[in-house]
Amino acid sequence: MEFKDYYKLLDVDRTATAADIKSAYRKLARKYHPDVSKEPGAEARFKEIGEAYEVLQDPEKRAAYDQLGNRWREGQEFTPPPEWGAGFEFTSGGDSAADATDYSDFFSTLFGNFSHRGASTRTRGEDHHAKIFIALEDAFHGGTHTITLRSPQVDAQGRVVLRERSLSVQIPKGIRERQHIRLAGQGAPGIKGTIPGDLYLEIHFHPHPLYQVQGRDLSLSLPIAPWEATLGATVKAPTPTGVVEVKIPPGSQSGRQLRLKGRGIPGEPAGDLYLALAVVLPKADTEQAQQIYQTMARELAFNPREALGV
Amino acid sequence: MDREQDLLTGSVIGDEGVLSLEELARACGAEPQWVVELVAVGVLEPQGAEISFWRFRAADLTCARRVFRLQRDFDASLDAAAVMLDLLDQIEQLRARLKLAGLDVE
Helix, strand or coil, X not given: XXXXXXXXXXXXXXXXXXXXXXXXXXXXXXXXXXXXXXCCCHHHHHHHHHHHHHHHCCXXXXXXXXXXXXXXXXXXXXXXXXXXXXXXXXXXCCCCCCCHHHCCHHHHHHHHHHCCCCHHHCCCCCCEEEEEEECHXXXXXXXXXXXXXXXXXXXXXXXXXXXXXXXXXXXXXXXXXXXXXEECCCCCCCCCCCCCCCEEEEEEECCCCCEEEECCEEEEEEEECHHHHHXXXXXXXXXCCCCEEEEECCCCCCCCEEEECCCCCCXXXXXXXXXXEEECCCCCCCHHHHHHHHHHHHHCCCCCCHHHCC | CXXXXXXXXXXEECCCCCECHHHHHHHHCCCHHHHHHHXXXXXXXXXXXXXXXXXXXXXXXXXXXXXXXXXXXXXXXXXXXXHHHHXXXXXXXXXXXXXXXXXXXX
């Protein structure tokens, strides 16, 4: 497992006071909070600093961690010394940000068996949450999705160990972004024979090369030729369920939206597909093409900047 | 003992209210009383008139968990977290509009 340099993660000295640590944590928490931050990798970073804070804000955990000394570096391969934890009694709690599922192997190994927070009084297992990313196509046809989850489990010796498990989940047709699939009984196991919690999967779509998704509606930028826009035309357009023919009204401009009713995500009602017309100009890379443009320039009394008064 | 994997079928939490007060609270790892406060300040708008008939949608679940994290991680009051939530919603809407206009701000 990899060593975690908690001081480095919070960007504080090994001699930092409790107040320094708290202030460093708060600053970083604001910067990387996954609800607030748009920094790439914010969520992972936030978990790391939450974990670092949980250890360093707790005098017992910090003292035990300090005993490892400063011979380890961040990311280095690490095995806990045999005498680890002797003479320390860790109390659970702390006001850190991390959920029980979010700790690193390093943390779970060193502090795991002591960091179970108040779960024993519950009458059933906790609900768990995970985000899953599916293909937009799955919302059109339905599908199956396999997820791998790491969750802490209490082993026979009462230690918390991270266990990996995979689940195959049916993705129902018509599912939309930010809806959830609730899997009964797939959350944390119940303690001493009580019922396990549920697992909530929050649905997200992988970015699609063609379509943008808003709720049940899709939009697509549809390139058209200038003559198709001005004279009107029937052109082909892709949709998630196959190619369709679309009528471009004469006199269209870039940005005009055409709505294909019911071509969005299926359901009651089905969503719509919006086509945003985008006029694309042919290159003037042959003499003939140049002549056509020159003829237009000469013969069309056209000032595109009329509205600007110039 | 994972043998041949079973295909799990869950229930969808979507735009229809399906989660009860207790279920939503449990999904957030919070007490039902906390959810009642969220409804009182208008962060959540359940379907159903009486508490025992309240039903919450996917958006409520997302909102409630977000408020829970904001309160927990920033020691924020419920009102402060509610303001943050509104602002975050506005930013998201603006980002979505920018993206539609082809102006990705990432």
